[in-house]
Amino acid sequence: MVEAERANGLLTYRRRCGEQTFERILVTKTGEMIINPVEPVNLPKEITNYLQVEFSPMVLEPGTTQTVYLKFPVEIGVFLESAKDIEVLDVFANGSQKYTLYGPQTNGVIARYHRSAVYSEIPSVECFCEGVMELSITNASREWVEVSQVVFDSTDMKIYYNDFVTTTATMNIISANLAETDFVDAPLRPGMVKSVELYAARKIPVINRGYLMEWGFT
Amino acid sequence: MNFNVTEILEMPVGIGDITLEHLVYFIVILTLGVTVARIVSKNVRRALTDRLPKSERELVTKLIYYVIVVWAFVFALPQLNVDLSGLLVAGGIVGLVIGFASQSVVSNLISGLFLMFERPIKIGDNINVSGVTGSVEDIRVLSTVVKMYDGIYVRIPNEKIFTSNITNYVQNAARRFEYEIGIRYQDDADKAIRITRGVIASHPFALKNPAPSVYVDNLGDDGVNLMVRIWAPAREWWDVRTDLLWRIKQELEANGIEMPFPQRTVWFADGLEVKNRAARKNEREE
Numbered sequence: 001m002v003e004a005e006r007a008n009g010l011l012t013y014r015r016r017c018g019e020q021t022f023e024r025i026l027v028t029k030t031g032e033m034i035i036n037p038v039e040p041v042n043l044p045k046e047i048t049n050y051l052q053v054e055f056s057p058m059v060l061e062p063g064t065t066q067t068v069y070l071k072f073p074v075e076i077g078v079f080l081e082s083a084k085d086i087e088v089l090d091v092f093a094n095g096s097q098k099y100t101l102y103g104p105q106t107n108g109v110i111a112r113y114h115r116s117a118v119y120s121e122i123p124s125v126e127c128f129c130e131g132v133m134e135l136s137i138t139n140a141s142r143e144w145v146e147v148s149q150v151v152f153d154s155t156d157m158k159i160y161y162n163d164f165v166t167t168t169a170t171m172n173i174i175s176a177n178l179a180e181t182d183f184v185d186a187p188l189r190p191g192m193v194k195s196v197e198l199y200a201a202r203k204i205p206v207i208n209r210g211y212l213m214e215w216g217f218t
Numbered sequence: 219m220n221f222n223v224t225e226i227l228e229m230p231v232g233i234g235d236i237t238l239e240h241l242v243y244f245i246v247i248l249t250l251g252v253t254v255a256r257i258v259s260k261n262v263r264r265a266l267t268d269r270l271p272k273s274e275r276e277l278v279t280k281l282i283y284y285v286i287v288v289w290a291f292v293f294a295l296p297q298l299n300v301d302l303s304g305l306l307v308a309g310g311i312v313g314l315v316i317g318f319a320s321q322s323v324v325s326n327l328i329s330g331l332f333l334m335f336e337r338p339i340k341i342g343d344n345i346n347v348s349g350v351t352g353s354v355e356d357i358r359v360l361s362t363v364v365k366m367y368d369g370i371y372v373r374i375p376n377e378k379i380f381t382s383n384i385t386n387y388v389q390n391a392a393r394r395f396e397y398e399i400g401i402r403y404q405d406d407a408d409k410a411i412r413i414t415r416g417v418i419a420s421h422p423f424a425l426k427n428p429a430p431s432v433y434v435d436n437l438g439d440d441g442v443n444l445m446v447r448i449w450a451p452a453r454e455w456w457d458v459r460t461d462l463l464w465r466i467k468q469e470l471e472a473n474g475i476e477m478p479f480p481q482r483t484v485w486f487a488d489g490l491e492v493k494n495r496a497a498r499k500n501e502r503e504e
Contacts, residue, residue, distance in 0.1 A: 044422055047451055098419075099451065100426035101392045108391050110451045113426045 002078065002092075004033065013078070017092050024089060031082045033089075036195040037131065037165040038077035039154040041112045042091045049154050049199075050111035050211070052102055053133065055118050057148040057218065060139040060173070068137065069119040070150075071130045073097070073112065074165050079196050088198060095129040102151050103215035111151055122188070131165030134188055139173045147173070148218045150181055153211040155199045158185040160192035171217075179217050182210035236298055244297040251290020259283040273340040276356070322377065326360040329380035333357060338384050346385040348378060388452040392425060395448060395459045399466065400441040402478045407434050407442050410475050417469045418448055423458045425449040441478030 001016045004026070013033075015022045041048055053070050060066065078090040100113035117123075122132055139145055150171050160166050166188035173179045187194070227239035259279040266275045334357065339345050343354045345364065352366035362379050364372045387393065401410050414432045418424045428449045435445035446466070450458040467477070 045454075047423075047454060096420070097422040098426055099423055101428060101449065103391075105390045105392050105428070105449075110391050110425075 002035065013089060015078070015090055015092055017094075022090055022092070026080070028080070028082070031080050034079040034081055034086075034196055036077060036079075036193070037074050037159050037161055038091060038195060038198040039157045039159070040073040040075045040093070040114075041154045042075055042077075042198065043093050043097050048099070048110040048112065050102065050109050050151055051114070051154045051157070052100055052111040052149055052151045053114050053116055054149045055116050057146050058118065058137070059144060059146050060137065061144060062139055062142050065136060065138040068135055069122055070116040070133045070135055071114070071123065071125055072116070072133045072167065073114045074129060074131045076128065077196070077198050081196075086196065091198070093129075094126075102149075102213075108215065109151075112154075125164055127164060131159070131161075131167060132188065134166070134168045135171060136169070137171045137173065141173050141175050143176060145173050145176060146218050147171070147179075150179075150217065151211060151213050152181050152183065153209075156183045156210065157197070158183050159195040159197075160187040161195060162189075162192050166192065173217070177214070177216045179213040180210050181213060234299055240297045240299070244294045247294035247297065248290055251287055251293070255283045255286035255290070258286060271340070272342060273357070276341055277334060322375075323360065326376045329376035330357070330359045330361075332380060333362070333376055338389075339379075339386055343389070344387040346387070347374060348382045350374060390452055392428070392449050393452045393455050394428075395450065395455055397446045397463055397466070398435065399444045399446060399470075400438060400478055401444065401470070401475050402441050405442070405475045407444065409473065410444060410470060413469050413473055413475070414444065414446055414466050417466050418446075418462065421458065421462055421465070423450050423454045424462060425451070439482075440480050 002014070004011060004013050006012075011026045011028065013024045013026055039051075041051055051072065053072055055068075055070055058066070058068070073093070073095055075091055075093040077088060078092075080087045080089050098113045100111055101108050102111045103109060116133075122134075125132055135150065137147060150169070152169060157167060168184040168186050168188060169181060170184060171179055171181050227237065227242065229238050230236065259282050262282055263275060263279045266278065270278070333339070339354050339357070339362070341354050341357060345352070345354060347364070350364050350366065350372050352364045352370075352372065355363040355365045355371075357363075358376075361373050361375050364374060366372060399410075399414070401407065411432045411434075415430070418430045418432070424430060425448075430446070430448045432444060432446050434442055436443050448458070448462065470476070
């Protein structure tokens with residue numbers, strides 16, 4: 001439960017989630033509060049930028065492109081916006097979190113892990129827990145490939161929402177062990193609202209460069 | 219009594235032709251240089267705070283600081299009538315002398331440069347070097363500062379670090395830890411394994427891949443010993459390690475599986491005769 005309450009002349013933001021309570025006193029004249037889904041790599045503690053979605057294995061013929069729908073975890077960000085600045089106040093989520101290692105222990109990366117089924121149409125999702133990812137997979141290599149996971153750099157993630165949360169992504173398979181992933185800045189359906197990006201709010205310059213999956217995709 | 223500032227400034231200080239004015243100019247230029255260096259490096263550090271990791275940020279700011287200070291020093295030297303071209307000739311001989319005299323300083327300096335380029339350690343890393351375990355606070359030109367886990371400051375010369383075995387606990391993305399958990403012989407080991415796996419799966423930072431392993435490792439004197447091996451992000455492993463063991467213990471006990479106490483069964487070859495003195499005495503009296 002999220003609430004902002006004015007008592008004794010002080011404005012208090014309060015969020016209760018299970019047994020945990022997060023509370024801050026807000027001092028503002030013109031500031032506004034924005035609540036929207038954010039890149040799901042912040043809980044329970046921010047340790048990585050990478051998101052890995054594992055799904056049922058798919059085998060792709062050389063030269064083919066297939067668009068599928070996956071589910072991805074959702075985290076909710078609370079922002080404070082004023083005329084000159086925007087700041088992250090709180091991030092919370094309903095679901096549980098799990099992390100994994102993508103690549104070898106020596107130079108692999110820790111990534112937020114999520115398991116999803118593969119859907120041919122937009123699946124129904126549990127609000128505030130999961131979102132829908134439209135993933136377009138292209139096999140640009142010269143051989144049949146099996147794909148069962150995709151890893152993204154979440155700093156490039158573009159999230160849109162209305163009744164449910166969505167993101168659009170691409171995966172370009174270059175060779176048997178190499179693929180490039182990226183996010184597309186477009187809503188899944190017309191009229192969806194674009195989320196305030198957490199990484200933009202944290203003032204880290206975001207260069208849209210995608211992520212190169214160097215350690216395979218199975 | 220009148221003070222003539224010009225006369226005072228033109229007074230020789232007693233070293234060659236250097237006057238007080240030269241000395242003042244030298245000090246002013248040097249002070250200005252150090253001040254500018256401090257301001258610039260401070261602003262660079264502030265500007266890079268969100269853009270670079272702390273180790274790179276400190277390296278860049280230090281480099282900028284020393285470049286400006288050295289530049290100010292070279293700029294100020296002519297005030298002391300130091301002919302830099304003359305230094306070039308004399309530099310070779312002086313360098314040789316200084317080199318011999320300050321071998322350890324030079325070797326520390328060179329080691330420091332290699333440490334900065336090779337980068338076996340970074341600021342914030344948890345390391346062990348020649349018996350000192352802690353986190354790296356600073357990598358300087360001549361030495362490295364390590365803060366031990368009990369808060370003690372240790373300055374290690376760079377040469378010692380460079381020639382020692384360095385254990386960096388967080389260089390790799392993930393690291394493994396293990397527990398040995400004993401259960402009683404009458405407990406169901408398969409159930410204990412299932413419960414332990416469930417607890418590990420519920421922890422966010424117990425990595426999905428590499429997968430944890432839980433298995434019966436050996437049949438001990440007091441009970442069945444399970445081996446639990448878990449991978450965690452290198453920078454989070456200690457928290458995961460301390461958190462999970464207690465959770466596993468609690469969950470096992472909640473499901474009726476207990477840790478065994480040390481016990482020993484003693485068998486007597488001819489059986490054991492129990493003597494009951496009171497009973498015998500009663501028999502005799504009767």
